[in-house]
Amino acid sequence: MFGFLFPGQGTVRVGMGAWLRRRPVARDRLDEIDALLSRPISPLCARGPLDRLVSTEHAQVAVTACNLAALAVLAEEGYEPAVVAGHSVGELTALHAAGVLDLAETVRLVETRARLMAVAGGGGGMRAVMGLAVERVEELAAEAAAPGEPVVVGLENAPGHVVVSGAAPALDRLEKLATDATKIMPLKVGDAYHSPLMAAAVPKWAAAVAAAAMRAPRVPVVPNVTGEPTTDLRTLREALVAQLTGRVRWIRTVGAVDAIAPGVEVGDSKVLAGLSRRAGARCLSMADPGTLRRLAKEVAA
Known part of the structure; x- marks a missing residue:
């Protein structure tokens, strides 16, 4: 068993998701996500331009799409998480991986979050x-x-x-x-995310989270704002809202995950694997072509 770690919007780049589209299960998931969105994200991921892709309204959706596609690959390979966490917007994919949110609700929430944060604050x-x-x-x-x-x-x-x-x-x-x-x-x-300058987005985001259909998690989730594993649904809802203006306690988060199981960065990024190693935690990245083979060897061992 492994801990699944999902990256956030700082990992976007033109061409992201290309290796995922070579896997039929991931390609199908990306197509499914495009159909759920108000505007498909795959063309922007593939061709840019970069200035549009890195904008908040697009970046959060793009990274979530890749996270969800990579999660589909792990599921096809037979891997289930022992614990999950996500960096900033990656927490929404973590909630999906834990069974809290279904796919459609995850996509709806990430699109809402991206839109609200894009227009909040300023300066x-x-x-x-x-x-x-x-x-x-x-x-x-x-x-x-x-x-x-x-x-x-x-x-x-x-x-x-x-x-x-x-x-x-x-x-x-x-x-x-x-x-x-x-x-x-x-x-x-x-803008100034995870700061008081995002306060204007909180009321509508809180309403969206409150209205979302959520189920109790199958495995522990480590929210950013606490860095502590929990299976309490009320705590997860509150943490998801608090995260908009609250601190991402990633060092504590990866420590909590590592105490339960070695980590796997699930998405098209190596950022979290690098941060985890700096914090003394174990983590492989799915963006490394050899990771699936290494996971199979670890399970066999």
Whole structure:
């Protein structure tokens, strides 16, 4: 048994999903998702242009489609998860993998989430701060923030890899203060996700989550905002809403998954496998052509 980890929107690129379309079960799943969407995503994944693909309204849908197609490949191979988690929007695929959401509900929710986040906020951004402990970045964020210009730790990706999210002036102040960071890099995102600047999207997102048909999970799910495994449906609903403005505690999340089973990054990305290794956790990526053979060997052993 393995822990299934699903990547988020920062992993999109033109050509994503190409290897999945060579597997009939994945190709069928991608076609099914295209039919459920208000606008098919596969042509944009295949040909771009990149500036449209990386926009929030498209990126979240694109990565979810690839996650779901990769999950179909694992299911065809006979693999079931022992525990699941997803990075940011990847949490929706994790809920599907755990049996909480059916396919149509998953697609509907991701399209709703992407649309709401695309129009919320404004004037914000995100930057990766490398080489500093999260406690130090929290101190810097508190010093850089000002009334009406928040900046917070949005993602704890790995030791020494923290993402801050907030108003552009506050981000600029933080960058000037962080003279002890090894590197600070702006992320190519549309706004300040996982920060207070997403608050405008919360009421409609909460309503969408409340209206969604959900079932009790078959396996534990580790929500981003808690980093703790749970099978409580109420907790999962609340965490899904809180995640919009709350912190992605990915270091804690992968630690919780690794304590139950070795991880597999399920999608067309190697990002989570790399972050997991930096956190001392075991994780293979399905984007590596040899992963399915390695999984079979581990099961046989």
